Amino acid sequence: MTGNDEKHWLVRPNTIRLLWRYGIGLLVILVLVDVFKEPHPYFGIDGTFGFYAWFGLVVCVAMVLFAKALGVFLKRKDSYYDDE
Amino acid sequence: MTMSDFPPGLVLILGAFLLPVVSQNIRSVLILGLPLVTLGLIWSLPDGSNGVVSLFTYELVLVRVDALSRLFATIFSIMTFAGGLYALNQKKVLELVSVFIYAGCAIGVVFTGDLISLFVFWEIMAVASTVVVLSVGSKLSYRVSLRYFLAHMFGGGLLMAGILAFILDSGSVEFSAMQPNTLGTVLILAGFLVNAAAPPMSSWLSDAYPEASFSGTVFLSAFTTKTAVYVLLRGFPGAEILIFVGLFMIFYGIIYALLENDMRRILAYSIVNQVGFMVTGIGIGTEMAMNGVAAHAFTHIIYKALLLMSAGAVLYMTGKRKCTDLGGLFQSMPLTTICGIIGALSISSFPFTSGFISKSMISQSAADESMFVVWMLLLAASAGVFLHAGIKFPWFVFFQKDSGLRPTDPPWNMKLAMVLFAALCIGLGIWPQYLYDMLPYPVAYEPYTVAHVVKMLQLLLFSGFAFFLMLPFMKRTLTITLDFDWFYRKLGGVVACSLDWVLKVQHQAEMATRTRLANYAKLDLRHFEPRSRPIGTMAVIMLLIFLSYLVFSLLV
Incomplete structure (x- = not known):
């Protein structure tokens, strides 16, 4: 596992850079679809522009942060119950 | 007695006892053949109630067939078949025997039309599933199975008390839709919810399931929680409290899975999360919601088994299950990786996978009923599922860093079982x-x-984007997260120890008195040592419990 040539093609820095680029391109296209389609919201908020995109992003960031905060209080070494 | 009076679950239960006495080859034939025979029987049964047995003044219905029971029995037998295929190289025959009894009783629960036979199958399931964990044979599995068993005995006790109160109230043993508004029905609901891993009795699942063998966990994930979903669907459709219980389970599952390091515990927490979706749907209770729950239980069994099969394959080939030890396995286990990803996409309800066509019916029913908050929370939860199971599981196990491990894909039968379930997804x-x-x-x-x-x-995709943005926050550590089981594993231990200490002090004081008395009376009291107190006290408590069982059973 020294030079890049020996690494699997999927984990070479070039591939990863390309994956990020195409990934972000895909995200942009998905949001732009909202420009062309008429919203049929069930409620008010889900008719806003790119609702599912920003909602997904925001709640996921919130959940990771919440889990992190909860972890401060509830995390223990995984040998915690070993003395049973 | 005709064919339609024969409970199909009995094929698996009776067949289980053949497994240890036949040769390896015949055993393999039985493991694959019995579930298929069961499936054939299920689909040959006419709709309606059959297999009626009289017990005292009550009528027990062993074979009640309609679309709902047929659906659940079908997926249970498909699961037994694919799980059996996956478990063909399981050397512990005890595990397979108990799995077959366990699966047969799950099908038994699904087909019963009365509460008494439901309870009997329910309790045998608890015992058989305990033996699945116990059959690993380690000291750890012994302790874990004991905790698991106690949790289920507690749930079984609630259920039994509920059923007795219900029968005394209504004079009927029929199991049909009810409302949680009497003591009996509330206790029955509580008993059902213990098996659904609802709070506060949720930690038994993430405690016990990951400690079973590579194949045992696959079976465990399917039956106990999904029979609970079935009986809730049948017994408590539209009970509003289930919406709150379900939503709690959904987010509890996500948050704990995010914090977890053990790949099989991540998947165990995500079972609670998925069952939460179903429980919420049952609480909503419209036809759309009920359809959604039934469909979701069906697809969930398949993709969750698939996920645990891919995790089991990793465990089987490497002996490791912590994310901190794993990573980079996609290079040498391509098929396991692809199957794991298909399972992960299905659980996240990605378009063109099974989760997409089932879970969305539950969200749709919330929108149809104008339940704004419930709908928003379900949507947030869908994003969260992709975060904790859809990406986290495959990323940390198969990609992430290069752990240097180069295991190959597992044996052919395990690969075939994974491909079968991936194709179904x-x-x-x-x-x-x-x-x-x-x-x-x-x-x-x-x-x-x-x-x-x-x-x-x-x-x-934006949830996925969030995952990679937040990756520094998700670094795996060698930790566990305290859960409800802390109360009976630590706090309970502390209470027991201090009680023990009190008894010891008392005992010492007594001994001192005796010695003084003995000295005084010049008597040798060594042969009259009192027996150890904690054991004696325990025996008295157990005796009281058994007596009250007996009294209750005579009251019926």
């Missing part, structure tokens, strides 16, 4: 009509509209 996602036709109510729902597909892709 995609097949159901592309042709949902076959599943929709089996649901209890007529389906007027079209999952594949452009709008729905775009919305779901936006939600999921």
Whole structure:
């Protein structure tokens, strides 16, 4: 596992850079679809522009942060119950 | 007695006792053949109640067939078949015997039309599933199975008390839709919820399931929680409290899975999360919701088993299960990786997988009922599922860093079982009509509209984006997260120790008195040592419990 040539093609820095680029391109296209389609919201908020995109992003960031905060209080070494 | 009076679950239960006495080859034939025979029987049964047995003044119905019971029995037998295929190289025959009894009783629960036989099958399931964990044979598995068993005995006790009160109230043993408004029905609901891993009795699942063998966990994930979903669907449709219970389970599952390091515990927490979706749907209780729950239970069993099969394959080949030890396995286990990813996409309800066509019916029913908050929370939870199971599991196990491990894909039978379930995940996602036709109510729902597909892709891909943005926050550590089981594993221990200490002090004081008395009376009292107190006290308590059982059973 020294030079890049020996690494699997999927984990070479070039591939990863390309994956990020195409990934972000895909995200942009998905949001732009909202420009062309008429919203049929069930409620008010889900008719806003790119609702599912920003909602997904925001709640996921919130959940990771919440889990992190909860972890401060509830995390223990995984040998915690070993003395049973 | 005709064929339609024969409970199909008995094929597996009786067949289980053949497994240890036949040769390896015949055993393999039985493991694959018995579930198929069961499936054939299930589909040959006519609708209606059969297999009626009289017990005292009560009528027990062993074979009640309708669309709902047929759907659950079908997926249980498919699960037993694929799990059996996966477990062909399981050397512990005890595990397979208990799995077959366990699966047979799950099918038994699904087909019973009365509360008494339901309770009997329910309790045998608890014992058989305990033996699945116990059959690993380690000291750890012994302790874990004991905790698991106690949790289920507690649930079984609630259920039994509830059933007794219900029978005394109504004079009927029929199991049909009820409302949690009497002591009996509330206790029955509580008993059901313990098996659904609802709070506060949720930690038994993540405690016990990951400690079973590579194949045992696959079976465990399917039956206990899904029979609980079945009985809730049948018994408590539209009970509003279930919406709150379900939503709690959904987010509890996500948050704990995010914090977890053990790959099989991540998947165990995500079972609670998925069952939470179903429990919420049962609380909503409309025809659309009930269809959605039934469909979701069906697809969930398949993709969750698939996920645990891929995790089991990693465990089987490497002996490791912590994310901190794993990573980079995609290079040498390509098939396991692909199957794991298909399972992960299905659980996240990605378009063209089975989760997409089932879970969306539950969210749709919340929107139809104008339940704004519930709908928003379900949507947030869908994003969270992709976060904790859809990406986290495959990323940390198969990609992440290079752990240097180069295991190959598992033996052919395990690969075949994974491919079979991966194909079912995609097949159901592309042709949902076959599943929709089996649901209890007529389906007027079209999952594949452009709008729905775009919305779901936006939600999921942006959740994925969030995962990689937040990756530094997700670094795995060698930790566990305290859960409800802390109360009986630590706090309970502390209480027991201090009680023990009090008794010891008392004992010492008594001994001192005796010695003084003995000295005084010049008597040798060594032969009159009192027995150890804690054991004696325990025996008295157990005796009281058994006596009260006896008294209750005579009251029926």
